[in-house]
Structures are given as structure tokens and as C-alpha cells.
Amino acid sequence: MSKKVTTTSTGAEIRHKPLGMRIWNHRGYYLMFLPVLIYVLIIYYWPMLGIRYSFYDYTLKKMEFVGLKHFQSLFRDRDFWRSFKNTLELSVTKLLITTAASVLVSVFINEMHNLTVKKGLQTIIYLPHFMSWTVTAAIFTLFLSTSSTGMVNETLKSWGVIKDSIDFLHSTSLWRPVFYLVNIWKETGWGTVIFLATLSGINPELYEAADIDGATRMQKIWYVTVPALLNTVIIVLILNLAKVLNMFESVFVMYNNRVFEVSDVISTYIYRKTFLTAIPNYGYTTAVGLFKSLVGCLLVLVCDAASKKIRGRGIM
Amino acid sequence: MKKKVLSVLLATAMVASMAACNNGGDTNASSAAPASSAQGGEQSSAAAPVEEAPYVLEDLYITVDGTVTANVDNRQDAFVEQWEAAVSEKLGHPIKLHINQPDHSKYADNVSQLLTTGSVGDGSYPDAMIMSATMFRQYENTGILWNMADAYANAEFQSRITLPSINENMKTKNGELYGFAPTYGNGCVTYIKQSWLDKAGKKIEDIKTYDDYYNLLKTFADGKTYGVIAAGFGKLDEAPYINYMPEFWQDAYPAFYQKDGKWVDGFQEEATAKAMDRLAQAYADKIIDPDTEGASTKIAREKFFSNDQTTSEAAFTYWAGTWLRTLTNNMEKQEVDNELGDDRLVQLPPIKEIKDSWGGYLNREAPVWVITDDGDGNNAREQAIFDALLETMLDGDTVQTLWTYGAKGVHWDTKAETFKTNAGTDKEKEYTYEEGKFHLLPTPNDPNSIWKKNHLDAVLVIAPLTNGYVDNDELVTKGNKFFTENCVDAPAAAACDTLTEVNADMTVDKTTLLNTVVAGGGKFEGTDIKTGADAIAAYQKKWGDTAAQILEELNAQ
Numbered sequence: 001m002s003k004k005v006t007t008t009s010t011g012a013e014i015r016h017k018p019l020g021m022r023i024w025n026h027r028g029y030y031l032m033f034l035p036v037l038i039y040v041l042i043i044y045y046w047p048m049l050g051i052r053y054s055f056y057d058y059t060l061k062k063m064e065f066v067g068l069k070h071f072q073s074l075f076r077d078r079d080f081w082r083s084f085k086n087t088l089e090l091s092v093t094k095l096l097i098t099t100a101a102s103v104l105v106s107v108f109i110n111e112m113h114n115l116t117v118k119k120g121l122q123t124i125i126y127l128p129h130f131m132s133w134t135v136t137a138a139i140f141t142l143f144l145s146t147s148s149t150g151m152v153n154e155t156l157k158s159w160g161v162i163k164d165s166i167d168f169l170h171s172t173s174l175w176r177p178v179f180y181l182v183n184i185w186k187e188t189g190w191g192t193v194i195f196l197a198t199l200s201g202i203n204p205e206l207y208e209a210a211d212i213d214g215a216t217r218m219q220k221i222w223y224v225t226v227p228a229l230l231n232t233v234i235i236v237l238i239l240n241l242a243k244v245l246n247m248f249e250s251v252f253v254m255y256n257n258r259v260f261e262v263s264d265v266i267s268t269y270i271y272r273k274t275f276l277t278a279i280p281n282y283g284y285t286t287a288v289g290l291f292k293s294l295v296g297c298l299l300v301l302v303c304d305a306a307s308k309k310i311r312g313r314g315i316m
Numbered sequence: 317m318k319k320k321v322l323s324v325l326l327a328t329a330m331v332a333s334m335a336a337c338n339n340g341g342d343t344n345a346s347s348a349a350p351a352s353s354a355q356g357g358e359q360s361s362a363a364a365p366v367e368e369a370p371y372v373l374e375d376l377y378i379t380v381d382g383t384v385t386a387n388v389d390n391r392q393d394a395f396v397e398q399w400e401a402a403v404s405e406k407l408g409h410p411i412k413l414h415i416n417q418p419d420h421s422k423y424a425d426n427v428s429q430l431l432t433t434g435s436v437g438d439g440s441y442p443d444a445m446i447m448s449a450t451m452f453r454q455y456e457n458t459g460i461l462w463n464m465a466d467a468y469a470n471a472e473f474q475s476r477i478t479l480p481s482i483n484e485n486m487k488t489k490n491g492e493l494y495g496f497a498p499t500y501g502n503g504c505v506t507y508i509k510q511s512w513l514d515k516a517g518k519k520i521e522d523i524k525t526y527d528d529y530y531n532l533l534k535t536f537a538d539g540k541t542y543g544v545i546a547a548g549f550g551k552l553d554e555a556p557y558i559n560y561m562p563e564f565w566q567d568a569y570p571a572f573y574q575k576d577g578k579w580v581d582g583f584q585e586e587a588t589a590k591a592m593d594r595l596a597q598a599y600a601d602k603i604i605d606p607d608t609e610g611a612s613t614k615i616a617r618e619k620f621f622s623n624d625q626t627t628s629e630a631a632f633t634y635w636a637g638t639w640l641r642t643l644t645n646n647m648e649k650q651e652v653d654n655e656l657g658d659d660r661l662v663q664l665p666p667i668k669e670i671k672d673s674w675g676g677y678l679n680r681e682a683p684v685w686v687i688t689d690d691g692d693g694n695n696a697r698e699q700a701i702f703d704a705l706l707e708t709m710l711d712g713d714t715v716q717t718l719w720t721y722g723a724k725g726v727h728w729d730t731k732a733e734t735f736k737t738n739a740g741t742d743k744e745k746e747y748t749y750e751e752g753k754f755h756l757l758p759t760p761n762d763p764n765s766i767w768k769k770n771h772l773d774a775v776l777v778i779a780p781l782t783n784g785y786v787d788n789d790e791l792v793t794k795g796n797k798f799f800t801e802n803c804v805d806a807p808a809a810a811a812c813d814t815l816t817e818v819n820a821d822m823t824v825d826k827t828t829l830l831n832t833v834v835a836g837g838g839k840f841e842g843t844d845i846k847t848g849a850d851a852i853a854a855y856q857k858k859w860g861d862t863a864a865q866i867l868e869e870l871n872a873q
Binding site: 060165167169256257261272273276280282 | 454820828
């Protein structure tokens, strides 16, 4: 086999050795790489073979190739499109709201001068992140209950603000605001970590220059802090945008039959179709999962393109 | 970008090729599977006899729900050890018992996963398992269950069965038996707190009709305390659906059931509309605790016997018999009505409307044990499972005692001993037993409570123990007696292909409609729902055709 020849910009010719010879020459490295390759293939790629079930009827004792039948069914299913729409709306809104809240809190904490209070506040707002969604939902369900054990309703009633209890978690108009509030409570603190790190990296000379120019505190925040944060905010948004379809636990522990119209997301739809059906057809639910993954891939590509445009480099 | 497009195309091609590649192999699987699935149930009775090789069952894998109370937290290891010793001796060879006990509330989901994704021989695939009546009807005709009619007919325990009708009624019209019920089903009765009755100046005998019941509960509906709580206004995913709120449901049965020999859709009946309206009225009058809508049975129970009775309820409909003892004990633990002792709760006889429609509280269809069929045309494995598990389960002696009370020396004993519960507190109680006297011991994970039972209820079992080991708890006996005197059999669960396919979605919608009506109205898929009639109209609009198809299939069976 003749060696492949490439010409450099200066006109010099480089003769490459055949691939087999190059592998042999670097066999030590390839050998070291082999366990990693096997690990990746087994752990990450082998399970992916399961996506073939989306083209099958896969139920009790039955595995039958049905082509695109499941995709046709899901595209005709009103509940699927409802969950798809809800997923996008809930995820994107949640992302924007929690990011905005994190930025605000970060700026606020950054402005604090008392180090003890600052650290204490940071710790307090981080804590909810470490609470499981199940516990969080149980607490808020108890707080917002319409029965006499519901703290919020009972307090509002005792203050004369309301006469009858408000059914926060069963009302289609109130469920989403409550969901966003709970997310803000739980995730804002954790979201501040990356923004506070960025803020600590801002060159102090910029603030000194602003002081010399006579800038007020608000002006310093607006003209120095916020622009410095903007790039990080965009990166956080882009990175999280790729994950918007993965919403499950937070919704699952808080939703109920009466608010499906505004709360049912793709993952909860898949869960119901898989686990609440007496004899489920795993083929159908795999098809829904595959569709979700494809849309997720598309979002990653969009985010990659957006990242390249804004940061000059992609996320992949 | 070109590379990415190319990679996406390659990935798509890979997916398609994987699907195509597997088509061939899986076609074989599917062609083989229906053969076993279609024949599975008939092999033992209809197909020509196959010469059966001797089969030695060395490992028995069973999947059980929470009704096996000797769980891992309650010394299941001791139960397993004693079971293995006793059954090995009976069989004449060693056998190991492997118990898989998923979370009780997710049991049906877990079983469905195990059966769909596993196969005989996998460690997690059950040789035998417990199924509720509803689950059993759904799996009965799938071919994965073994027809145990012959094994059942030839079982040693036949001579001791006192309630043969339970299993006889489960046979198909061809005489096949795919599930075995060692006990009858049991059901729920309404418990009312005696102290609350006293507060209202009423006696239990005064509560005879729905109006009596409603007016009693209304006495306590002040927005802080409530009349009644349950795990849902109706438990539409679990037969017999209406047993947690029977006084409100009365003659309604919101599911497919047989009426005068013909299958009907109870959810479309006027009785259901009226029941929903009754529930809505009670909800509006604050008689029903609003927490009912989202409460699990555990939450409902705990609120009922909560230490804080200022936010509790007067009535609670729950399981009969042993649960009367459990609820009473829990009230005692929470120091509720201590002065009343075992008279804290009174059982409400079925009100007139229930008696006039059903005849009494509903005795649910019994949960069953099923054996999985490996579809090899040979019954040796399945018969061996039957012999090791079900034949011994009702042996009247050692193994039946294990399933009834648990492990000797751990859950019960016959030796002379003295022990105390709540030692060192004002609730301290001493128990003394002489040698040879059967008695239950403190619960392993709660030493201040006395153990009650394991899987089988000694009172409900179809072939009683012959060793005379009886728990003489008066309250439990009183509860069982009350239920037996006031119950009727619940309608049989329905099962057909279309129902199995759509039941989950249908149940979700029925529950949504029910909750919407009871909570005062709202929207269902764009339609305003206020009354029971509105709910039924919305249901008919969405599910009318499917329900008709289901009824056609059911009535053609």
C-alpha cells in the first residue's frame, strides 16, 4: 500500500504511514484507551439499542415489528401534544424565571459587605436545593392545603384576606404560578453559585473607575456588574436550554388529575403510559421517548450554533 | 455542519438498521410466543398429555405485595428460614425461597414490568406471585399464567376447604383455573369515633339512613374538623371502587360490571351522576375533608387517628377485622380517647340505601396467587411450584402457621414467657403466657405493638389451621364477625382486550371528572363541568365509542 501524501501550504510534501502501521506504532496508547472504549460502548451505547423497540409492539409475550405505527399513534394523540406543549412552556418559563431570580439574588449578595451575613445568607438559600423534590412537594402540599391544616389558607383567612380557602394546587390558573414559585424557592440559591463566581472575577478597577466618574451604586450595578454577568447568563441559558425536555420529578410530585391540562409534561405522559397501564406497550412509550430525544438533539444543535455565535465556540 | 447532518443521518440509519436486523430474530420470537401464549392456559386440560420429567424445584422466586407483613423490616429472614426448613422437609429435598416485595402502592406497575421484560429463569422473574382481582382478570387470558385446575382439584387441602365457592367461582367457563385464592376478599366498613358520637348526642343505632349519616357528619363540619376522610372521593383504579365512601356512592358502581347478566358501563349510569352530586354537596358543606382528594390511604389513616383531633374527622371507612385493632392501637399510641380503651371506634351497620341496593358492604374479590407458565408444554415445573408453595400454604400446620402468623420465636410462640410493651411508661402493659399457649409477640420493628398477622388472615382463610393456633383478639374477632354479617360479594372485575389497553387513560379521565365535580366544577378538555350529569356527558363524548366497543367484547365473552 502506498503512503498517502499531503501537501502543506508551503509546498512541502508529508507522507503519512498507513493507518494500520500508525496504530501498531502507537499500540501502547490504543491499549490504554481500550478499557475506556469498552466502558463507553457498554454503558452508553449498548442500552441505546433499546430504541429499536419504538418500531415494535412490545407487550407481554409479544414482540412484533410494526414500523412507524407508534409514531403515527402518538402524533394523533391529543394528550401527547398537550404534554409536549406543556413541557416547552413550563421548562422555558421556569428557566427564564429561575435564572432571573438567581441573577438578582447574586447581585444582591455581591453588594453585601458584612461577610458573616453574606455567607449565612448564601448557605440558607443553598439549602432547599439539597431537599428532595418529594419532600419539597409534601411540604408545599401541606402548606397550601385547603383543609384546616393548610397554613397559608388558614393564615389568609385569619387575616380576613380571603373567606374561602384557595385551592392552589388543583386550580388550572394557579398551579403554574405555584410551580414556578416552588422552583424559585428551591433552585435560586444553587443557581447563584456560577453567577457569584463570575462576579468575584470582575476587575475591581472597573468599580474604582466608576467611583471616580461619580457613579451611584445603582449605576455601578447597571453599567459594570450586569454587563459583566451577561455573557455568563447567556451561557447558562444556552446550556440549560438543551435540557428543557427532561422535566419530570418536579412536575410528577406536584401535579394531579385536575391540572393535567396545564401540567402534564412528556415525561409524566410516558410514565403514565408505561407504569399505570395494566399491560403496557413498551414500544409506544419507547417511541415517545425517542421522539423526545430527537427533539432534545435538535435543541442541542441549536444551542451549539447559538453558543458559537455568542461565545465563539460551541458546547460540543 | 455537514458533518453533523451526516452524523444525524448515520444515526438514523443505524436506528433503522437495528430495527430491521432485529426484525428477523424477533419475528421468530413473536411466532413462538403466541403459540405458548395461546396454548398456555389450555395445555394441561385440552392438549394431549405430555410425558413429564421429574422436576426438582431448588429455588422458588415469588413476588408479593404488602399483604405479606413479615417484610424485611419485620424479620422476613426468619420467616424465609423457617419456611425453607419446613418445606424442604415436606418435599424431601432442599428448596430456597426468594421473595421480591416491591412497594405496595406500585405493585401492579412492578409486576407488569417484571412480566413484560423478563422470562422464566431470570432471577427477578416470578415463579408465582400475588395479584389483586383486577390484575388477575387482566392477565388471566394472556397465556402467561398456568392453568392450575388439575393441581387444585388434586390438592391435599381439598378435604379441609370450608369455602370452596371462592376458587370454583374463579374458574373460566371451560373449567380452567389460573389463580388460587387462599382467603376470601374482605372489605371495608365505616368506623365512627365513639367520643364524637357522644359529643353529637347520638348512638350508632340512630344512624340508619343517608340523611342520618349526613346530619351526623354535618355536626362536625365546622371548617376545622370534618365529617369524613378517605383516600380519594372514589378509588376508581382499584375494585371495588366505591368501598372507601360507600354511603355517598350507594347504588352507583363507576366501572364496567354485570347487571342482570349483562355487562354495563356503570360510570354512564344515572346512579353515578347522583353519587357525584352527593359527594359534591358533602364537599361544599365541608363534610368531606378537602385533603381527601390527594390523600393516600396512609395519609387518610394518620389524619383520622392524629394526635391533633381538632383538625380530624368523625368517620373513616376502612378495612374490616384486623384493621379495627390496628386503628384502635394507633389511636392509643396517639393518646386519642384513652379512657375508651378498645371501644374507641364503633362500626356503622350499612345504611338503608346500601342495604337496599347492594345488600351490605362490599366484600371485594379475593386477591389470588398465580403461577407463571413457561410455555414449554410440560407442567412439571408449574406443578412443582404449586406443590412447594400453594399446597404447603394451606397444610393446616407448620407452613400455614408461617403464612398466617409468621416465624416462631419471632412473631409468635408457644413457650411460657412474660414480656411488656411500653415498658417504663404509663401505658406499660404486661403479657404473661404459660407453656404451650399460642400467643403473638411484640412486632419486630415496633416492640410496643403486638404482632397481628402475616399474609393469611386466620379468619378469612378457606381452609382453617388444624393446630389450634388462634389469635383470640376480641376486637379482631368482633370486626370480622361484624363484616361477615354485613357484607355481600362485590361485582366481578371486567377484562377484555380493549379495556386492558385503554383502562389507565379511561380511569385517569374518570377520576379527573369525579374530582372536578366534587370540588365544585371546572373545565375538562375545554368543556365546563359542574354536575354529575355534565361529567357523564363529557365522558361519553370522549369515551362513548370505546365504552361501547368494550361492552360488545365483554358481552360476547
